[in-house]
Amino acid sequence: MAILNSYVKLGLLTIPAAWLGLIIGLIGALWFIKRQINGAGFDGGKVSDTIFNSIFYGFLAALLLPLFVMPQAVWQRPFQVLLGGFIPYAGWIGAGVGIAYFAFRLRTKQVPLLVLMDALVPAFLFGWSLYSLLVADYGTRTNLFWGVPLSDGIYHPVNLYRAILYTVTVWFLVKKIPLQPFGLRAAFGLVCLGLVGFLISLADYNPTVWLFLTPVQWGYLVCAVVGGLLYSRTAQV
Numbered sequence: 001m002a003i004l005n006s007y008v009k010l011g012l013l014t015i016p017a018a019w020l021g022l023i024i025g026l027i028g029a030l031w032f033i034k035r036q037i038n039g040a041g042f043d044g045g046k047v048s049d050t051i052f053n054s055i056f057y058g059f060l061a062a063l064l065l066p067l068f069v070m071p072q073a074v075w076q077r078p079f080q081v082l083l084g085g086f087i088p089y090a091g092w093i094g095a096g097v098g099i100a101y102f103a104f105r106l107r108t109k110q111v112p113l114l115v116l117m118d119a120l121v122p123a124f125l126f127g128w129s130l131y132s133l134l135v136a137d138y139g140t141r142t143n144l145f146w147g148v149p150l151s152d153g154i155y156h157p158v159n160l161y162r163a164i165l166y167t168v169t170v171w172f173l174v175k176k177i178p179l180q181p182f183g184l185r186a187a188f189g190l191v192c193l194g195l196v197g198f199l200i201s202l203a204d205y206n207p208t209v210w211l212f213l214t215p216v217q218w219g220y221l222v223c224a225v226v227g228g229l230l231y232s233r234t235a236q237v
């Protein structure tokens with residue numbers, strides 16, 4: 001149950017819906033960040049450009065990692081190796097490169113960290129809600145009337161849960177909590193991301209369990225705890 005099918009045809013090209021959803025979600029998140037940072041009196045265009053460049057360099061680093069760890073295979077089969085998907089740990093390397101670049105460039109933007117977080121957290125939720133609206137994601141079986149009927153049963157429309165609940169969260173954060181240098185919006189956003197995400201994950205398909213929870217569920221709990229700690233810090237200001 002989503003706007004896009006599994007694949008989208010653009011002329012002779014066949015693009016996976018997930019890629020198109022990621023692009024649209026990223027564009028929406030960057031637009032949101034630019035608008036919020038501009039509203040706070042800073043240069044939102046430079047911040048959004050820095051975030052885009054960080055993602056680009058991180059993706060490029062992950063894609064080109066085989067050149068450094070398996071150069072002989074790249075020399076023999078360059079297109080198959082470089083365009084055949086990421087090798088193990090490439091995602092972590094790419095994320096590290098992107099974060100390092102962003103941290104380095106952030107020093108020259110003169111935007112307070114908590115103001116930036118106040119814009120980043122709802123922007124992330126906004127982009128994820130756009131992605132979830134476009135790309136289908138089915139969870140566990142259900143008997144609820146709004147479940148999605150597939151060939152082998154009825155399943156939770158997890159992507160619609162995310163799209164609706166994250167959109168409501170973004171609306172609440174923007175309308176009820178003004179952007180300020182204390183990080184209050186970011187704190188509430190992280191708590192909402194953690195609690196709402198954990199709640200939705202209960203209806204999702206969770207094949208991997210580590211200490212009674214999946215890695216994603218542990219990540220949601222960490223978000224909620226970090227948000228709570230940030231809120232306790234802002235309450236003291």
